[in-house]
Amino acid sequence: MSDFDSLGSSSGDKELQEFLMIEKQKAQVNAQIHEFNEICWDKCIGKPSSKLDSATETCLANCVDRFIDTSLLITQRFAQLLQKNQ
Amino acid sequence: MSGLSNLSSADKGELMEQVKQQIAVANAQELLTKMTEKCFNKCINKPGTSLDSSEQKCISMCMDRFMDSWNLVSRTYGSRLQREQHKM
Numbered sequence: 001m002s003d004f005d006s007l008g009s010s011s012g013d014k015e016l017q018e019f020l021m022i023e024k025q026k027a028q029v030n031a032q033i034h035e036f037n038e039i040c041w042d043k044c045i046g047k048p049s050s051k052l053d054s055a056t057e058t059c060l061a062n063c064v065d066r067f068i069d070t071s072l073l074i075t076q077r078f079a080q081l082l083q084k085n086q
Numbered sequence: 087m088s089g090l091s092n093l094s095s096a097d098k099g100e101l102m103e104q105v106k107q108q109i110a111v112a113n114a115q116e117l118l119t120k121m122t123e124k125c126f127n128k129c130i131n132k133p134g135t136s137l138d139s140s141e142q143k144c145i146s147m148c149m150d151r152f153m154d155s156w157n158l159v160s161r162t163y164g165s166r167l168q169r170e171q172h173k174m
Binding site: 042048 | 105
């Protein structure tokens with residue numbers, strides 16, 4: 001991170017660096033939303049109807065949160081496995 | 087990267103605007119690609135010689151639901167991000 005800061009000051013344009021950093025973060029969040037939507041669409045959506053019913057809405061919201069939980073859990077356990085094997 | 091330090095503020099504004107636009111275009115393309123794939127899978131079971139009217143109706147509903155889903159996922163993820171940030 002300090003490399004990034006020094007790059008920012010040496011190129012002399014803090015405003016531009018900051019702008020690019022924020023846009024990059026926004027793009028990453030957006031890419032994540034596309035991915036979650038794809039995964040949870042496959043899990044929760046049956047035949048497309050005239051509106052999302054409340055059960056489907058609940059499924060989608062739970063799907064996102066449980067996917068994140070799963071990802072955190074697996075990351076933790078994976079780190080433990082790596083440590084054990086060292 | 088050092089070339090960027092010589093930009094006038096007008097050039098810089100234009101550059102920022104272009105970056106934003108390119109990101110928006112890429113985002114729309116991603117949405118379009120995913121939507122086409124998902125709605126084709128949902129609505130076209132057995133491809134016939136043309137898209138019949140029930141398939142077309144299914145596709146337009148599917149597009150609307152896909153956007154609903156995208157927005158809901160976006161809100162859910164957004165509030166999760168906020169909750170996680172509070173924990174730190």
